[in-house]
Amino acid sequence: MAIEQTAITRATFDEVILPIYAPAEFIPVKGQGSRIWDQQGKEYVDFAGGIAVTALGHCHPALVNALKTQGETLWHISNVFTNEPALRLGRKLIEATFAERVVFMNSGTEANETAFKLARHYACVRHSPFKTKIIAFHNAFHGRSLFTVSVGGQPKYSDGFGPKPADIIHVPFNDIHAVKAGDG
Incomplete structure (x- = not known):
């Protein structure tokens, strides 16, 4: 007995995925280089080339071959x-x-969180257990964990989860005086 497939549309996203992101209204189904195609075959240029740490474009034959070879060798x-x-x-x-x-690491979030922890650990061990301040810019993005959204300085991502990690000071971007003052 065949199972009937229901159509997948952008509305499906709103029904089944938590509303953390707001993706485009079209659904890409194919990609090649910097181009992607939607379910109707309409072509778009993907100016992100993928996303974040994988901004390599889509389906480059050398990358596809490397992934296929590794996937067939050891998972x-x-x-x-x-x-x-x-x-x-x-x-x-x-x-x-x-x-x-x-x-x-598995993601940019993990990589950034590890970098923040290593920086704090180094300062605590090398200088003082009270040397924990991180100076970061307002409206930055470092990932989706509590620590990384707290460092990012965007309340829309960090508020609503209870106490945030301490000693994170946010300053305006490109303001060297605020960075040197280190007091927000």
């Missing part, structure tokens, strides 16, 4: 194990940057 194995591609990439990143070691 996600968590941090209980390591794998050769991750170690090769880690080595390349170290050779190309100032870093002595690297850590891989």
Whole structure:
């Protein structure tokens, strides 16, 4: 017995997804490079090229092949194990940057949260356990965890969750005097 498929439309998003985001009214179903196509075949230019940490465009043959090869070889194995591609990439990143070691995260939120925690840890251990202040800009975006939305300085993302992490000072963007004063 075949199961009848109901049409998927933008209204489906409003019915089944929490209203945290407000996506476009059309639904992309195909992409190539910087172009995407909707359910009716209308072509658009995706000026974001994807999103955030994956702004590489859509379906580049070299990337598709690399993903396919890895997916057919070894799937996600968590941090209980390591794998050769991750170690090769880690080595390349170290050779190309100032870093002595690297850590891989699942998202920009995790990467930013780790950077904030490492900065605070370093300051506490190296200078004082009370040296925890983070100076950040108003209206920034660093992710969706409580710590990262608190650092981002956009109340629409950080309010309504109870107490926020302490010692985050927000200053206007491009205001060096406010940064130096560090008091918001």
